Amino acid sequence: MAAVRSKISSRALSSEDRLPSIRSFATSMGVSPSxxxxxxxxxxxxxxxxxxxGSGFYVAGNAMTPLALAETEPRRDRAxxxxxxxxxxxxxxxxALKPGCGWLPADWMxxxxxxxxxxxxxxxxxxxxxxxxxxxxxxxxxxxLLGRFAEEGLETSPDQIMLTGSGTQAIDLVCRFLLRSGDTVVVDDPCYFNFQALLRAHQVRIVGVPYTPSGPDADVFESIMATERPRLYITNSALHNPTGATPSPQNAYRILSAAAAHDVTIVEDEIFADFEPEPSPRLAILDGLNRVIxxxxxxxxxxxSIRCGYIAARKDWIEGxxxxxxxxxxxxxxxxATELIAEVLSGGSYRKHMEELRKRLSRARREMATRLDNLGIKPWVMPRGGFYLWCRLPEDHDSATLARTLLEENVVLAPGNVFSISQMAAPFIRFNVAQTGDPRILSSLKRAMQIQHPSP
Amino acid sequence: MAAVRSKISSRALSSEDRLPSIRSFATSMGVSPSxxxxxxxxxxxxxxxxxxxGSGFYVAGNAMTPLALAETEPRRDRAxxxxxxxxxxxxxxxxALKPGCGWLPADWMxxxxxxxxxxxxxxxxxxxxxxxxxxxxxxxxxxxLLGRFAEEGLETSPDQIMLTGSGTQAIDLVCRFLLRSGDTVVVDDPCYFNFQALLRAHQVRIVGVPYTPSGPDADVFESIMATERPRLYITNSALHNPTGATPSPQNAYRILSAAAAHDVTIVEDEIFADFEPEPSPRLAILDGLNRVIxxxxxxxxxxxSIRCGYIAARKDWIEGxxxxxxxxxxxxxxxxATELIAEVLSGGSYRKHMEELRKRLSRARREMATRLDNLGIKPWVMPRGGFYLWCRLPEDHDSATLARTLLEENVVLAPGNVFSISQMAAPFIRFNVAQTGDPRILSSLKRAMQIQHPSP
Incomplete structure (x- = not known):
């Protein structure tokens, strides 16, 4: 291989030249044809x-102009x-440093x-x-999965579960199954940004319900159900993204009742459920997978890296x-992919892994809250688990501007309004406490905040 | 584990009972707590x-009524x-025996x-x-992939390629990107059945162009372009599914020209390309990835099992x-998944694997054609490669009826009309020559044909 490379780089062989035959090259190099x-x-x-x-090997047409070693960086001028x-x-x-990203560091897995x-x-x-x-x-x-659901008190059968290529794809399939363009869909405000991206792809009308520290605002939710005639409500329960808040039992009951009264289907995304210290009320369990997916x-x-999600729902819906x-x-x-996941889940060490993860995140959350407090940045609520802190910036700071500034320093932030339908979350940032250990992040943030509002 | 199982099956422990604590059970069993x-x-x-x-282990609520050992069989009453x-x-x-399936036996991989x-x-x-x-x-x-494309004379850059979860998903994304419900899409008749299933999901109007042994009927195609105003044409080139036919150079040129004249985009699925003995004309290459995806x-x-597909297209389309x-x-x-594929592709043995596969399939194709001939079943065309034989049954036989009969004997056939928009393919069956070695397949088929039309 080195001999051929050197012939090409020295121009002894040019683009489209035929290479020596296998037999002759083997003889000249003193190696076997194989x-x-x-x-x-x-x-x-x-x-x-x-x-x-049928005609041997040739130097590639573009061998003299090798491809760039790295792709162009992600575009920085994006909205x-x-x-x-x-x-x-x-x-x-x-x-890059990624305090805005939505996953744990690889070595925490x-x-x-x-x-x-x-x-x-x-x-x-x-x-x-x-x-x-x-x-x-x-x-x-x-x-x-059935076993895990049964632990929570939800008895299901294998034909009520379908595995998918990812959690996002699970929601996408449900949307394709239930929605038509022009339908109305309710999401939390703020909510996971990709719910909005996904719903845009479905060309539906999006209505936001304000999220409170104990769940979606039930009064507003009831009024939306009555007046907007939505088809679907998509939410994260357990640990809400981005706030980390948990719905109260009363809230869960009111939300489910209001959806039932107006025959609205609910998609409950429980992607962060395993990070809870104790399971919180879950709409799918209250409802028994009737109108909740x-x-x-x-x-x-x-x-x-192992892409897999799941949908648990009514049997006839799973069929469709x-x-x-x-x-x-x-x-x-x-x-x-599914066998790898099943191996890890049934291997016996997974429960211990999750216990350690919860402890580690709990420590990281407290430490991060303290460090942010020094910059005047306060959590909107202190989550019971998970890796997000949804924080309010000191007065008159704009998170989108800070995010653009920090991107110049190779730090990816998650500014509030990417999560918000109403675009009222400009003073908020979502921090991932597991990705915020590097001291450069807070020092860059501090500097950017001082540029935005110089201290007197 | 055996001790706990026996306690449960003997009813010494009942549903919802608490198991012995870890410490006490370890002592009683003479093993370590871990x-x-x-x-x-x-x-x-x-x-x-x-x-x-926080409160130990309990016997599961459904432990006494274990789940059925197997799922219900695939429904036999489906249309x-x-x-x-x-x-x-x-x-x-x-x-099950699967002469109708669309893949090679696992041990051929x-x-x-x-x-x-x-x-x-x-x-x-x-x-x-x-x-x-x-x-x-x-x-x-x-x-x-760029390297392989360049071998065929198609120079592209990494930002003209996007990897996807599967080949089907690649087409699905293209359809979501380009189509609106109500658009018209042209497919070959017959064509890969899942193109129809996919297009149904997009709620578009499907128009079929008859497929000839040298490609889609160019006269009909030209007239469809002019009168039906389609947005998209989806086809398999190289080795067409289900017929195994290959478009001629003249055919490729006429099809591409007609699409260009009416500004129609083409999706060219090259999933069987590596099975060709010699590369045949490819629309994407003629066109240089301008209107062909x-x-x-x-x-x-x-x-x-490793799910991965790809899309190569114009740079601005890849961005969207x-x-x-x-x-x-x-x-x-x-x-x-992508790393596993890259490892195998770059491992050096892949080219040899494909060469052997082509030889093996060529033998299997000839043998199968001979065996089918004994039943009066004739290939519509003898393909240059791949694993399909698209065959016509003797007069008055209906492939759907045969398929239902053989399913009772656990043999999955691919009857002609699942591939056909016009539903004119009832006398055809697609055989997978790599999955047809078991003598029970042809003996079942022979029996079923005799029931349909008893010999005098």
Whole structure:
């Protein structure tokens, strides 16, 4: 391989030149022909040379002008819109600091169990490694979910669960199943920014219900149900994103009753549920999966690289959703993905991993609150768990401006209005306490705040 | 674990009973407390017992009524519609014979390379195992695709490629990006059944263009372009599904010219391209990715369990498609999936694997054609590659009836009309020559044909 590379870089071989035949090159290098085949194949896979069927190997047309080593950076001129955080944080350089992102650092995840599961899977039968999965996804993983649901007092059957490519895709499939363009959908204000991005793709009308420290404002919710005739309400219960607040039992009851009175379906995203110290009231459980559709994923607690989400709902809806998933994705999520997750979940160490994670986050939350307090930045509510702190900036600071300034220093913030339908959240920022340890983050923030409002 | 199971099955412990404390059970069993914790965790993962945070372990409420061991079989009363083959073959029991399915047997896939890639990945850095990927998917895999495209004479850049969760999802994203409900879309007649299922989900009007042995009927195509004002044409080039036919160069030129004259976008699905002995004319290459969008996946040649597809298109379209993928899936495909694929593709053995696969399929195709001929079943065209034979039954036989009869014997066929917009393909069946080796298939088919039309 080195010999070919050097011939190309020294221009002994030019673009479109034929490489020496395998036999002659093997002789001249004193190696076996199979070694040359292997080397040529690898160089071809790298794109430096190309095989032409039946006529040997040639130097690639673009071998002299190698591709740029890195892609262009994520665009910095993008609007601070619901796509802002996802595009900036997903495509950030590995050196970027991401206090605005929505996931834990990789080394907080159960990587030992993941590696063990991966080695186990390397010995699985051929069908697991090569075949399509079933339309609803791994029965083993669906059964593990059933067990977890039963722990919370929700008895379901495997045909009430469908696995999907991700939690987001789970909501997307539900929206495709239930909505028509022009329908009205209610979300919390603030809410997870991607709910807005997703609903835009469905071309529906979005109505926000103000979120209070004990759940969506029930008075406003009741009035929206009566006057706006929505089809769907999408919410995070357990630990609300971005605020980290938890609905009270009374709130959960009022919300569910109001939705029932107006025959509105609810999508309850429980993606942060495992971070709760004690389970809080859940709409899906009160309702018994009648009008509430429960969705979730393993991206926050186990791995976001292994893409998998789930939908638990009425049996007849799951049947329809399954056809929709076949039509749009040809089947459920990767069998390899679902087997990896099932291995980790059933491995025995997962419960301990979650216990340690909860403790670690609790410490990180307290420390971060103290450090932010020094800058005059206050949590709107102190969450019972999870990794978010939804904080109010000192008076007259604008979070979007700060986010743009910090992006110049390679720090990705999550400014309030990307979460807000009403655009009333300019003085807020969502911090991820697990991603905020680097002292450069708060020092950059402090500097940017002083530029915005110089101290007297 | 056995001790707890026996206590439950003997009713020494009943539903909702508290299990012995970890310490006391460890003492009574003469093992360490950590062994008991491990056993309890595993039993909890199985759903037999449940942990209540802070108060120990309890026998699960449904432990006395274990879930059924197998799911209900795929429903046999389903209509023979575009979902028929996918649902029957994806959810078939492992003992079912599937001459109608659209994939190779697991042991024809490069499982040694897959296992090796998996072991390599088990040693990857934490971020690969636990983090979200970038919005367009692995740069490494996109570069490998660039190299393959360049081999065919198509020079592109990484920002013209987006990786997706599957080939189907690639088409789905394109449809969401370009279509509005009520638009007209042209497909081949016959065409891959899931194009129809997918387009139904988009609520568009479907127009079929008859497929000839040298490509879509160009006269009809030209007239459809002029009179139907379609927005999109979706086709398989290289080896057409289900016929296995290949468009001629003249056909490719006329189709592309007609689409250009009426400003129609083309989605060219090249999922079977690697099975060609020699590359045939490709619309995306003639066009240079201007109005043609190329999509594909690795499910047919490498692994269908590792879900990944791709879209290659104009840069501005990829930008819009990327936002759409973030909104609906939160990012590109699993980094683990794309890394596994990149490992196998760049491992050097892939080219050899494909060469052997082509030879093996060529043999299987000839053998199968001979065996079918004995039943009076004739290929409509003899394909240059791939694994399909699109065959005409002897006069007056109906493929849907045969498919229903064979399903009773656990054999999944692909009857002609699931592929056909005009429903004129009742005398046709698509056979997968790699899945038709079991002699029971043809003997069942022979019997069913004799019931339909008893020999004199």
């Amino acid at each position: 070694t040359v085949v292997e080397a040529y194949d690898r160089l071809a896979a790298e794109g430096l040379i190309r095989a032409r069927r 601070v819109d619901p796509f802002w955080v996802s595009r900036q944080s997903l495509d950030a350089a590995s050196t 159960p990587h030992i169990a993941l590696r063990r599961a991966m080695r186990t899977l390397a010995r699985a039968e051929d069908a697991m490694l090569a075949d399509y999965g079933s339309t609803r996804g791994s029965l083993r993983l669906r059964r593990l 429960r969705i979730g994923s393993f991206s926050k607690t186990l791995s976001a 959703l399954t056809d929709l998933q076949v039509a749009t994705c040809f089947g459920g999520p990767s069998p390899i | 062994t008991v914790v491990e056993a309890y965790d595993r039993l909890a993962a199985e759903g037999l017992i449940r942990a209540r945070r 023979v519609d575009p979902f028929w083959v996918s649902r029957q073959s994806l959810d078939a029991a492992s003992t 490069p499982h040694i390379a897959l296992r090796r890639a998996m072991r390599t990945l088990a040693r990857a850095e934490d971020a690969m195992l636990a983090d979200y990927g970038s919005t367009r998917g692995s740069l490494r895999l996109r570069r490998l 190329r999509i594909g996946s690795f499910s047919k040649t490498l692994s269908a 498609l990327t936002d759409l993928q973030v909104a609906t899936c939160f990012g590109g495909p699993s980094p683990i």
